[in-house]
Amino acid sequence: MICKKCGREYEDDMPQCLWCDAPNESLSSQDECETSSADSEAQEEAYKESLKELVDPELERAFDDNVRRGKSAISWTKFQMVLNVIFFFVEVKTFGAIAAFYGSYKVNAPIPREVNLAVWTLIVFFMASAIPFCVFIGKNLLWIYHAHKEQNKFSETQFSPWGATICYYLPIANYFIFKTLIDNQYDTMKSMGIKAQAVPNKLLTWFLLFNIATPIFNYICLRNFNTPVLFISTVLWFILTILYIKLIRVATANEQAVHDQLENNRINKKVEEIIAQRDVNQQNTEQT
Template sequence: MICPKCKRKYEDDMPKCLWCDAPNPNYGAEDSPENESEPEIKPEIKAETPKPETKTAKEHHHHKSKEPGLKIFWLALLIGFTGAHCSSSGRNLRGALYLIFGGLTYRIIYLILRENGFTIPTAVGAIAFIGYAFIVFLFLKDVWKISLGKYRNRKTGKKYESKSWMPALALIFTIIHAVMLNFDGYSTYEIVWNNGERVTAKMKLAVEDYMLAQKNYFEQTGKIGDVKEIRYMSGSVKWNGQFLYRMDGNGLRVKYMTSYHCPYKTEWRIHPVLHNGALDWEITLPEDSRCNEFAHQLVSLKESLSNVPKESEPAASTPELDKGVDGVGVVPDTTQHGDSL
C-alpha cells in the first residue's frame, strides 16, 4: 500500500502509515460487505425451514389419535346390541343396523303383537334369532377390539385407548353371552321344530305328574287336595318352559306364555271331581282350533279319559248260568209260579 500523503510504501493490512501515521483508506473495506451480507442470508434460511412448527403439529395430531376408551368399552359391553358404541364413535349406519337386527326392535314389536292377541309365525322367530346371533358376534368382536386398543373410527381416524383389565372382563362377558345364546337357540329350536311338539310334550308330562300326585293323595286320604297338599309344587305358581302352572282351587291351570302357534295366555284347565265316590277328571280345552292342534297331546289325554269306564258304574249284568249234571249251562227259571191246584 502506498501512502497518499507521504508516498511511502507499507503493508496493506496495516491500519495506518508507518511513516506519517496517515490512516489506510482500504483497511477493512473488503471485509465489511461480506460481514454485512452473512447476517442477512442466515435469517432467511431459518425462516424458510420452520422445524419447530412441524414438530408441534405432529405432536398435536398424535394426541388427537388417542382417546379414552372407557366410555365406549362399557357401552359395547353392556348394550352393544343397541349399537350405542357405534354411534358414539361416529359409525351411525352400523349403529342403526345393530339397533334394528340386534333383537331390541324385534322384542318391542313382538310384545306389541303379543299383547294384542296376534299369533306370530315361527319362521319370523327363527329369522329374528339368526339376526340376533349375528349381531351378538359383531358387537363382541367390537368389545375385543376396544379392550386390545385396536378400535378406531374410520372417518376421523381416532383410536381408543385400552386398559389392562379390559380383556379379562371381555372374556367373562363373552362366555355369558355364549351361554345365553345357546339357551335362546335351544328354546327357538323347540318352538320351531315339528310344530312345537317338544314344548307341548313337556306340558303333557307336567299335567300327568299332577294327575298322578292327586290320585296318590286321594288313595291315601280319600279326598281331593290342592297342589300344595298333594306336593305337586311348593308355591301357587310354577314356571316350566313356555307354560305357567298355577293353582286353580283344587285343580291346575296351565297358561301359555308365548305367541307362537297359539295366542298369548291361552289356558288349559284340569280339575279333579268325585263321581260316585271315585276320582274323575275334567279337562277344559281352549276354543281356538289352532291351540288344540298345537297341544294335541292334551286333546288325546281328554279323549282317552272319556273312554275309560267309571269305576262306580256297574258292568252290564248277564244271567248266571247253572251247570247241569252233564255240564251244560242251564238258565234258571226266575218266573214266579202260582200255587198248584
C-alpha cells in the first residue's frame, strides 16, 4: 500500500501509515460498506417484524373488499364461459346459413327465410349477452386494479394499478401482470410470517402458452371461417379462461391470508390493550 500523504509503502492490512499515521482509506471504505450493509439488513429485519404485528383496519377492509371482488369476478367469468359455449352453437347454426347465402348471392335475389332468421338470432343473442359481457369485463378489471393497488402498499411492482388494468386483457402482458402480483404477494406473506405457497410455474407457463395460441386461432377463424377452426378457437379460449380463474383464485387466496393476518393482529392488539387496562385498574384499586 502506498501512502497518499508521504508516498511511502506499508502493508495493505495496516490501519494507518507507519511513517505519517495517515489512515488506510481502503480499509475505511470497506468498514463503511460493511456498516452500511449491516444497517440495511437490520432495517429489513425491523420492517419484517413490524409487518408481523401490523395493525391497519383500513387496509384490512380493503383486502376483504377485494377478496369479494375476486370471487365475484370468478362467478361472472364462469357465466361468460357458459355464454360462449352457447355462442359457439349459435355460430355453427347461423354463420353457415349466412355464409352459404352470400357465397352464391345474386343481385336482387330474395333473402331466404333461413338467412333472416339466422341474422335476427345473432342480433338477439348479442343484445342479450352484451350486459353480462360488460359486467364480466368490469368485474375483472375492478379486481385487478385493487389487487395491485393494495399490494403496492407493501412492495413496488412493475405495473401501476392503472397499468395493470389497461394491460389485463393484452396477450403476454397479462402473464407478467399475474406473475408480478403473485410473486410480490408471496414475498409479503413470507415477511408477515404467513405460511405461503408459491404458485406452480406450470400454471403460469400454460397460461402464457394459451395466451399466445388463442389470439392466433381467433385471427385464423376470422380469416377462414369453418367449424373445425371455430371449435379449436373456442376450446382454446375455454382453457385460457379456466387458467384465468385458477390464477385469480391463487391471488385471492393470498389476499384472504393477508386479511386474516391483519385481522388477527388487530384482535390481539385489542386483547393486549384490554389486559393492560385491567392491570392498571387493579393496581389503582389496590392502591386505594
